[in-house]
Amino acid sequence: MKTEGIEGTERFASPGKGRGLRALKHFKVGDLVFACPAYAYVLTVNERSSHCEFCFTRREGLSKCGRCKQAFYCNVDCQRGDWPMHKLECSAMCSYGDSWSPSETVRLAARIITKQKTLTERTASERVLALREFESHLDKLDNEKREMNQTDVLALHHFYSKHLDFPSDEALTELFAQVNCNGFTIEDEELSHLGSAVFPDVALMNHSCSPNVIVTYKGTVAEVRAVQEISPGDEIFNSYIDLLYPTEDRNERLRDSYFFTCDCKECSTRSKDKAKMKIRKLSTPPEQDAIQSMVGYAKNIIEEFRRAKHYKNILVSPPSELLEICELSLEKMGTVFDETNVYMLHMMYQAMGVCLYMQDWEQAMSYGEKITRPYSFHYPPYSLNVASMYLKLGRLYLGLEKKSLGIKALKKAIAIMEVAHGKDHHYLDEIRKEMEEQQ
Secondary structure (H helix, E strand, O other), X not given: OOOOOOXXXXXXXXXXXXXXXXXXXXXXXXXXXXXXXXXXXEEOHHHEOOEOOOOOOEOOOOEEOOOOOOOEEOOHHHHHHHHHHHHHHHHHHHHHHHHOOOOHHHHHHHHHHHHHHHOOOOOOOOOOOOHHHOOOOHHHOOHHHHHHHHHHHHHHHHHHOOOOOOOOHHHHHHHHHHHHHHOEEEEOOOOOEEEEXXXXXXXXXXXXXXXXXXXXXXXXXXXXXXXXXXXXXXXXXXXXXXXOOOHHHHHHHHHHHHOOOOOOHHHHHOOOHHHHOOEOOOOOOOOHHHHHHHHHHHHHHHHHHHHHHEEOOEEOOOHHHHHHHHHHHHHHHOOOEOOOOHHHHHHHHHHHHHHHHOOOHHHHHHHHHHHHHHHHHHOOOOOHHHHHHHHXXXXXXXXXXXXXXXXXXXXXXXXXXXXXXXXOOHHHHHHHHHHHOOO
């Protein structure tokens, strides 16, 4: 296709940020700025049988691939549509059996390589940025990231050697670095992980901790909607990271994953940092050293919990053990931090997730009730994190026969999602149907 750009926007040289995307017309809150089909994508293995491998539709009664018995589809059309990509894995899954274990990043890279070999011009996903223009930041990778890249290169050769004509290892190293810096995680309405993808046009947008757009997904299409008023000439900013945390923490994450420090208004003013780091009211306030020590403890326990919880997306520690980690951490942090402190909220969120896994609905509800109000204050307006919390809490209330509370929470979720997802999104239809069934 010809490079025609995105209506109402233009690519430009953003001062101090390199290339970026800016508005050529006015967008009001909730307006669709643009949509971008995935250049390449892959469904996470944990969602097989519940989502179509090709279109990511969630439904019961999907039909499985007759050969590998691992991929599921809505119908024959979806199966045929996915075959150019699925054939990369189908035979290998049959051959390797339980030993078939490439990472999601490796699977995505294999699909990108396959697609690149068949293309002669830019795709509908590359109206303002071509995939080959992705930054790799290879010169900024530390030894650990370089080793991870080489592990991915080796895994790609191991699992796909019979199906792919590989470019050079140097090119593969650059590709993996590009995917790690520019890839997206596709999530559902509760922010559960569905898969990974690359959306080149979406990747053009620069980061801000006070973004004026938000990215949501309709199947394998990314939709970008305004969450602030955008005037002609304004740069269009997305957020690359979870915005719950204080300025120093956010920038630490940005430097580690994207190799820059944010200078947006929120980072310059640090206007929410005091509230995010609220200290418990004590007769003798803790010393600054004690606060910093507890912050260090919180970060360490978050990393420890992450390692204990998942390895290749598989639960590796007993749920009861994970819940105990959460409870002991909350008890210790609670000697210094207020319940609305973001590190307390993070651990409550993890505890809620474990309770949901254990089907301890009452305890999950208790954690959810403590999280939702401070989330609404700490996050920007129309946050998906806030919407997902109201959605989870509303569904818990309904399951526990607390109908009025459930309806109230779901309405709050809908109010955010109508802006972030668009009023006609099928997720909203599903939630409205849940509410109607309570009448």
